Amino acid sequence: MERSYVMLKPGALQRRIVGEIISRFEKKGLTIQAMKMMSIPKETAEHHYGEHKDKPFFADLIGYITSGPVVAMIIAGEDAVRSVRAMCGATKVEEALPGTIRGDFAGATTKNVIHASDAPDTAEREIGIFFEEDEIIEYDAGNTHWVY
Ligand code: CMP
Numbered sequence: 001m002e003r004s005y006v007m008l009k010p011g012a013l014q015r016r017i018v019g020e021i022i023s024r025f026e027k028k029g030l031t032i033q034a035m036k037m038m039s040i041p042k043e044t045a046e047h048h049y050g051e052h053k054d055k056p057f058f059a060d061l062i063g064y065i066t067s068g069p070v071v072a073m074i075i076a077g078e079d080a081v082r083s084v085r086a087m088c089g090a091t092k093v094e095e096a097l098p099g100t101i102r103g104d105f106a107g108a109t110t111k112n113v114i115h116a117s118d119a120p121d122t123a124e125r126e127i128g129i130f131f132e133e134d135e136i137i138e139y140d141a142g143n144t145h146w147v148y
Contacts, residue, residue, distance in 0.1 A: 001138075002080040003033065005126035007115040010068035012105075013037075018071055021101055021114065024087060025075055029147030034074040034136045042066050048129050060110050072130045076138075078148050081123055084116045 006025075012018050025032070040048075045065050052058050075084055089100025092109050096102035106112040117123035127136075 001031070001076045002078065002120055002123075003074050003076045003127060004080045004084045004123045005115075005117045005130065006073045006075050006084055007130075008071040008073075009065060009111070009113055009115065010070060011064075011111050012113045013069055013071065015105075015113075017105055017113070021105075022071075022073075024101065025084070028077075028083065028087065029143060030075050030077040030080060030083065031139075031141040031144075032073055033076050033138055034131050035071065036131075036135065037069050037071050038130075039069050040066055044129065048126060057110060064110055074127055074131060074136060081117055081120050085118065088114050088116045 008018055008021055012021060022032070042062060045062050046053065049058070049061055049065070052061060055061075077083060087101060089096035089102040091102075091112060093102055093106045093112055094109075096106060096112075098104060101114050102112050117126050
């Protein structure tokens with residue numbers, strides 16, 4: 001089982017679409033191994049998004065992600081990183097196709113409602129930023145042999 005770090009951004013909570021988004025991952029057959037609502041400290045947000053620190057949108061990105069609570073999750077499954085990214089759709093909203101989460105819900109790239117790890121090693125790094133080991137539950141999801 002591969003793991004992805006997934007984060008529903010403040011707009012997803014404010015717009016009451018958290019359940020709708022999580023439901024898509026459940027229906028796909030992916031497994032939630034950890035989930036919590038949290039307010040991200042500015043320093044943690046800057047660490048998480050460190051690769052973008054020289055980008056012109058960095059200040060807006062940090063401002064947005066710290067503007068309210070997020071829902072942080074670990075989602076597991078076969079090829080989970082690629083699978084979750086495909087369900088999220090393109091980062092730039094003008095490229096996000098209908099049927100994807102961003103294509104259906106996002107109106108601007110800075111407010112693209114969801115973050116998902118872009119590679120398995122990135123996922124492990126991001127999981128380490130947001131979760132302690134005792135917050136993660138690996139369990140037999142029961143449906144696995146019906147999905148894979
Ligand atoms: P996310 O998947 O969370 O990873 C980095 C974030 O930076 C991205 O989603 C967007 O919210 C934001 N981002 C990336 N590219 C741009 C851009 N060109 N303009 C504004 N925001 C961007």
